[in-house]
Amino acid sequence: MKIVCIGRNYLAHVKELDNDLPTEPLFFMKPEMALLTAGKPFIYPDFSKEIHYETELVLRICKTARSIAEECAADYYDAITVGIDFTARDLQRECKAKGHPWEKAKAFDDSAPMGEFKKISALKCPDDIAFGMKLNGKWVQQGHSRDMIFSFNRIVAHVSRFVTLEAGDCIFTGTPQGVGEVHVGDTLELFLEDEPMFSFCVK
Ligand code: MG
Numbered sequence: 001m002k003i004v005c006i007g008r009n010y011l012a013h014v015k016e017l018d019n020d021l022p023t024e025p026l027f028f029m030k031p032e033m034a035l036l037t038a039g040k041p042f043i044y045p046d047f048s049k050e051i052h053y054e055t056e057l058v059l060r061i062c063k064t065a066r067s068i069a070e071e072c073a074a075d076y077y078d079a080i081t082v083g084i085d086f087t088a089r090d091l092q093r094e095c096k097a098k099g100h101p102w103e104k105a106k107a108f109d110d111s112a113p114m115g116e117f118k119k120i121s122a123l124k125c126p127d128d129i130a131f132g133m134k135l136n137g138k139w140v141q142q143g144h145s146r147d148m149i150f151s152f153n154r155i156v157a158h159v160s161r162f163v164t165l166e167a168g169d170c171i172f173t174g175t176p177q178g179v180g181e182v183h184v185g186d187t188l189e190l191f192l193e194d195e196p197m198f199s200f201c202v203k
Helices: 011-016 070-076 089-098 152-162
Strands: 003-007 026-030 035-037 051-053 055-061 077-084 112-114 130-135 138-144 170-172 187-192 195-201
Touching (some): 055 130, 055 138, 055 152, 070 077, 077 170, 152 170
Parallel strands (some): 003 170
Antiparallel strands (some): 003 026, 055 077, 055 170, 130 138, 130 187, 187 195
8 A cells, every 4th residue: 555645736735835836746655654543643753843734635546557547537536534644844844955855754654644434425525525624622724625726536647647556545635724833742633524533642
């Protein structure tokens, strides 16, 4: 299983980090060791002083394929959940400035907590999926899939041109605005269509 992540997929978030607008989906990957099972605590790593949460919709691929046509891409994912793309923002800034790869800022162990998957067909509003996160009981991020710059289908088609997607692979589809730091003692609560999916703490 691999974890593919899309960066800069919501306009307001691109602006809050002062990044350029992408002309095609920008992707990177996290290894399987990045997966943090829903509910387990996130242990604040010693290599960063600025870990940010990024709350994202996560797609699950259901059929193995490469070079998927955008028009049929919806046949290749069937389930969705919410997750956090934890980012060591201090290390990421350093990598960007030096033109280095992002892995140490993005792909570290436990950097991808995610909930149980739900069938997309069972959602109330599959064409505009609401999601969000409460930090210590207060809403800090609320997003809608209609605000994505690149659609799920476009993302799946684009990534599969370069990397074969296999059943069980997960795709983080980008964060809306409102990213920020976590601290030891924080509790994060994730929602999909107003339903609480899972919560966990930072230790
Ligand atoms: Mg992200």
